[in-house]
Amino acid sequence: MKVAEVAGTVVSPISHPFFDGKRLLLCDLIDPDGTVGGYVIAVDVVNAGVGERVLILDEGSSARQIFDVATGPIRAVVVGIVDEIA
Amino acid sequence: MKVAEVAGTVVSPISHPFFDGKRLLLCDLIDPDGTVGGYVIAVDVVNAGVGERVLILDEGSSARQIFDVATGPIRAVVVGIVDEIA
Amino acid sequence: MKVAEVAGTVVSPISHPFFDGKRLLLCDLIDPDGTVGGYVIAVDVVNAGVGERVLILDEGSSARQIFDVATGPIRAVVVGIVDEIA
Amino acid sequence: MKVAEVAGTVVSPISHPFFDGKRLLLCDLIDPDGTVGGYVIAVDVVNAGVGERVLILDEGSSARQIFDVATGPIRAVVVGIVDEIA
Amino acid sequence: MKVAEVAGTVVSPISHPFFDGKRLLLCDLIDPDGTVGGYVIAVDVVNAGVGERVLILDEGSSARQIFDVATGPIRAVVVGIVDEIA
DSSP: EEEEEEEEEESSEEEEEGGGOOOEEEEEEEEEESHHHEEEEEEESSOOOOOOOOEEEOOHHHHHHHHHSSSOOOOOEEEEEEEEEE | EEEEEEEEEEEEEOGGGGGGOOOOEEEEEOOSSSSSSEEEEEEEESSSOOOOOEEEEEEEEEEEEHTTOOOOOOOEEEEEOOEOOO | OOEEEEEEEEEEEEEGGGGOOOOOEEEEEEEETSSEEEEEEEEEESSOOTTTTTEEEEOOHHHHHHOOOOOOOOOOEEEEEEEEEE | OEEEEEEEEEOOOEEEEGTOOEEEEEEEEEOOSSOEEEEEEEEEESOOOOEEEEEEEHHHHHHHTTTOSSSSOOEEEEEEEEEOOO | OOOEEEEEEEESEEEOOOGTOEEEEEEEEEEETSSSEEEEEEESSOOOOOTTTEEEEOOOOOOOOTTTTTSSSSSSEEEEEEEEEE
């Protein structure tokens, strides 16, 4: 998993039906010291807000299990909110 | 997922039969600020045009589910058109 | 697999229930000569301490087999403590 | 998928039996403008020659389906010859 | 697959039982021109020695098939010794 900071939400009106009603977050991947290194678009499951530090899990099988679906075009998910790294 | 801009179409007359009749798009991966960082060749499912910003999902199992096939040599798919990131 | 050095633990009170009771380690990926190159958040199974050199396996199916679960949102695991590279 | 240029063939007399009788190609990954960015060793299925531009699919499940085997140590395959990108 | 040069062996006395009795090799990934670009820790199946050029396959399903196990925490395997690239 990686740590990321939520930077915004993605609006994609023309998309695969799987994404209907799901929040897509633009997440800046960050190093533990806070520097930014790329980004990923992830589906939210912990109701994270812009500016929060989150845990990103980027694997299709994990993602489908989280949504309890056998099939679904999904790979990256926000699985946790980071409180502290110590 | 990643955001990309459609840069062109790929013509591959000698290829695996799975690709017959499918549109292959050359997609420049972009950062949210618009800078380009590599590319991917993806199969189109939302009828995206050159110059449009799209969502790229890059995972084989997801891709096969989108085309409703159990097998098929495919990994990257254009799954949405991006309207806004805010 | 990669070699990493345990740099700390991650506290994520709001997260997927799978992570309840599991130790999440911040692991700095290192080259054999000791230089740092990125990091990964991994679940611990060998009780590694901060400062120890460890083996990181980063694949979902492997990770779920280690925890003996058919499903679970997990990908990276600390699978060994490195004694020597010679 | 990625675009690559075939740079040579790999001779590996001591290898897993799966590779017996298969052509292993050294493929330089290229950007659409022609610059080289790394390489991959891929199994050929379209009889590509040195210097030709090809499509590389890099996923194990796809690769095994192409060879119609349930198991097999394979991941990258040359799945097409690129005629034009426009 | 990638080409690598075996640089050493990894001693990990505290590790997952799957690795008992298996040789773990530190493999420097190399470009065809010989420059080094990162490394990977892989399990050996062709009895490669330090200094030899080898083929690395980095995919979990392939790796488990090579060891004929349905489960096992493994991803990268040395699958061949490279004689020549021409």
